[in-house]
Amino acid sequence: MARGRFITLEGIDGAGKSTHVGWLAARLRALGHEVLLTREPGGTPLGERLREIVLHQPMHLDTEALLIFAARREHLAQVIEPALATGTWVLSDRFTDATFAYQGGGRGIPSARLAVLEDWVQRGLQPDRTLLFDVPAAVGKARVSASTTAPDRFEREAGDFFERVRSAYRERAASSGDRFRVIDSTRPIAEVHTQLEEALAGL
Numbered sequence: 001m002a003r004g005r006f007i008t009l010e011g012i013d014g015a016g017k018s019t020h021v022g023w024l025a026a027r028l029r030a031l032g033h034e035v036l037l038t039r040e041p042g043g044t045p046l047g048e049r050l051r052e053i054v055l056h057q058p059m060h061l062d063t064e065a066l067l068i069f070a071a072r073r074e075h076l077a078q079v080i081e082p083a084l085a086t087g088t089w090v091l092s093d094r095f096t097d098a099t100f101a102y103q104g105g106g107r108g109i110p111s112a113r114l115a116v117l118e119d120w121v122q123r124g125l126q127p128d129r130t131l132l133f134d135v136p137a138a139v140g141k142a143r144v145s146a147s148t149t150a151p152d153r154f155e156r157e158a159g160d161f162f163e164r165v166r167s168a169y170r171e172r173a174a175s176s177g178d179r180f181r182v183i184d185s186t187r188p189i190a191e192v193h194t195q196l197e198e199a200l201a202g203l
Helices: 017-030 045-056 061-085 096-106 111-122 137-147 159-175 189-200
Strands: 006-010 035-039 089-093 129-134 180-184
Touching (some): 017 035, 017 089, 035 061, 061 089, 061 096, 096 111, 129 189, 137 159, 159 180, 180 189
Parallel strands (some): 006 129, 129 180
């Protein structure tokens, strides 16, 4: 049986991932693929409990990173790797690029420290394609403010935090070879869908 494809959706809060992930899953299913939707932190019962802690409990920045990688190891072992092995295509709302962007770029944890955890937890596994939904930080912040009445720890961060996160995302995209596709998520929905179709070509 052919291995499934692993596709991750990345971007700052308010970039539009949640708006388009359902359409993307439906498009892949229409092409005949089994598709699993999941998210990080989360994706498993334990991961979802850790997600609530990370999003709502104050903690040291190193603790935050370690909890996210702990949830990721469980997610890989229980959900992502078994699904890929059966030929299912996995769509994940965030993966390790988010950790390098948020905990690295946003919080200031050195990338070398995060890379050690990445190697340990993922054991070489990387997405087949990463879709980076890109918007200016001010646009993302405005979208979140308009749609959220109870912001979490990250959504309450100031605009300069998201500037750093966006910059880290773009730097990672530029240094990751052919894996990334940058999606201009300021465009109308139909144009974003066209970009997504092009981004998946070849998979």
